[in-house]
Amino acid sequence: MDVFKTVKELIVEELSVDEGQVTMEAKFIDDLGADSLNMVELMMAIEKAFESFNIEISDEEAAEMTTVGDVVKYIKEKIE
Amino acid sequence: MKRLEKKIAVITGSARGIGYGIAEHFAAEGAVPIIIDIQQELIDAAIEDLKHDGYTAYGYVADVSDFDQVGNVIKQIIKDHERIDILINNAGITRDSLLLRMKEDDWDKVLQVNVKGTFNFTQKVSRYMLKQKSGVIINIASVIGLMGNAGQSNYAASKGGMIAFSKSIAKELSSRNIRVNSIAPGFIETEMTATLPEQVVKQYQESIPLKRMGSVKDVAKLCIFLASDEASYITGQTINVDGGLVM
Numbered sequence: 001m002d003v004f005k006t007v008k009e010l011i012v013e014e015l016s017v018d019e020g021q022v023t024m025e026a027k028f029i030d031d032l033g034a035d036s037l038n039m040v041e042l043m044m045a046i047e048k049a050f051e052s053f054n055i056e057i058s059d060e061e062a063a064e065m066t067t068v069g070d071v072v073k074y075i076k077e078k079i080e
Numbered sequence: 081m082k083r084l085e086k087k088i089a090v091i092t093g094s095a096r097g098i099g100y101g102i103a104e105h106f107a108a109e110g111a112v113p114i115i116i117d118i119q120q121e122l123i124d125a126a127i128e129d130l131k132h133d134g135y136t137a138y139g140y141v142a143d144v145s146d147f148d149q150v151g152n153v154i155k156q157i158i159k160d161h162e163r164i165d166i167l168i169n170n171a172g173i174t175r176d177s178l179l180l181r182m183k184e185d186d187w188d189k190v191l192q193v194n195v196k197g198t199f200n201f202t203q204k205v206s207r208y209m210l211k212q213k214s215g216v217i218i219n220i221a222s223v224i225g226l227m228g229n230a231g232q233s234n235y236a237a238s239k240g241g242m243i244a245f246s247k248s249i250a251k252e253l254s255s256r257n258i259r260v261n262s263i264a265p266g267f268i269e270t271e272m273t274a275t276l277p278e279q280v281v282k283q284y285q286e287s288i289p290l291k292r293m294g295s296v297k298d299v300a301k302l303c304i305f306l307a308s309d310e311a312s313y314i315t316g317q318t319i320n321v322d323g324g325l326v327m
Contacts, residue, residue, distance in 0.1 A: 035255060041210060 003075050006049055007068065014042045024069035032068075046071065053079045082110030083308040088161050090114045090154075092144050092201055093171025095122035097270040098220065100129075101296030102168060102303050107135035109304055111166070114157060115139040144171045144197030154204040163212055166307045167205045169198040169242070170220040174272075176231045187234045194238035195245070202249060206258065215258040216307045219246045220299070221318065223266045223326045239264075243318050250316035259315040261306050266322025268294045289324030 008022045015032050028034040034042070043057045055078050065071050089106050093099040095117035103113035107130055115137055117123050123139035130137040138160070142153040157164060172194045175186035198219055209215030224232055225239025243262045250260035267273065267284045273293075285291055298321050305311055306319070320326055 037210065037252070037255060 003079070004068075004072050007046065007072055007075065010042065010045045010049055011068065014038060014045055022068055024067070024072065026068045027066055028068070029066070046075070050075060050079065055079070082108075083304055083310070084109040084111035084166070087111040087165040087307070088114065088157075088163055089166035089168065089307070090116060090157065090164050090201070090205065091168040091170055092116040092142075092197065094168075095119070095126040095139075097272055098265065098268060098296050098299050099168075099170040100126055102170065102300045103137060104130065104133070104135075105297065105300035105304060106166075106307075107133075107137060109308075111307075112161070113137045114161070114164075116142050116144070116153070116171070118143055144200060145192040147196075147200050150197075150200040151204050154201070154208075158208055164205050164208055165212075165215060167201060167209075167215070167217045168220065168303060168307075169201055169217070171197050172220065172222075172238075174232065174235050176235070178231050179233050182234065190234040190238050191241070194235070195241045198242050198245060202245075202260075206249070206253060209253070209258045210256050213256050215253075215256075217246075217249065217253075217258065217260040218303055218306050219243070219260070219262045221246075221262045221264045223264045223320060223322045226264055226318070226320075226326050246318070247316050254315060259306075259311070261311075261315060262318040263299060263302055263306070264318055264320045264322065264326070265299050266294055266320065266325040268296060268299060268321075270296060287325065288322070292323065294321055294323055 008019060011022050012019055015034050015038055017032050021032060026032055028039060043062050047055055047057060065074060084106055089111045091099050091103050091113055094103045094115045103115055106113050115123050115126050120141050127137050127139050140153045140157060142149050144150060173190060175190050177186055202217060219242045221242045222239040224236045225243050228236045246260050246262040253260060302319060302321055
């Protein structure tokens with residue numbers, strides 16, 4: 001499955017940004033205008049989207065994910 | 081235009097007492113009350129009474145202290161009504177006893193229903209309010225949570241807990257236009273207080289500056305104000321409806 005595509009869709013919906021803004025390098029807070037509540041909502045949405053892989057993102061792990069690439073990499077590692 | 085026109089209002093513990101009064105007054109202001117209570121028969125009776133007065137209301141059974149049950153009920157409400165505009169955490173119990181004689185279960189039960197129940201509903205409902213970018217949460221605390229009361233240490237702790245919880249959540253959710261306030265009723269005439277001995281009631285009344293007990297209506301009217309746009313700049317507050325008992 002295309003992890004980046006799925007994550008991008010979730011980010012576009014949760015953060016109300018344009019698809020073009022969501023690059024692997026984009027920073028959630030600086031580039032995509034996310035705040036702490038957005039991040040919690042996004043992580044919950046990701047957990048739900050990848051439910052079948054039983055992904056549970058801890059607060060510590062979430063805190064370390066600052067870019068879209070960080071999240072994509074994290075999910076890929078988990079589902080492989 | 082009514083003040084709560086078409087607002088979906090989830091009210092816990094609203095088959096009787098203050099909760100029912102809130103549901104009734106909300107319906108009169110155009111809101112759609114969602115009655116939450118622990119017994120189906122009580123809910124049915126409440127809805128029947130509301131229907132009799134020409135109002136539309138819906139009911140769902142839930143034990144507020146049961147995290148998973150609350151989650152399922154909220155999911156069902158969203159399925160049926162699509163949104164939740166107002167949440168009133170009103171369900172509450174007392175298990176009065178002096179500290180030395182208080183059983184562990186008396187402590188646990190009161191905290192489970194009053195505080196954990198409030199947490200359960202607030203957490204589940206806030207998810208949807210975040211998405212809506214609007215919502216009002218009102219927690220029915222008590223003056224006992226502010227002033228304490230001999231024989232009610234468990235209840236006082238739970239109500240004080242609700243007030244502190246409200247303030248924290250008000251801060252967390254403020255950026256999404258969700259307001260959270262507490263109401264601290266004093267001595268209000270309900271089925272719960274009707275069983276008190278006359279002597280006790282008299283004593284209470286003497287200590288109240290306005291020298292009388294409050295009515296359910298007094299609490300409901302404040303609820304309407306806090307839930308309406310008239311209170312759009314008020315969040316994180318605790319407002320007493322107590323005839324001046326606590327100042």
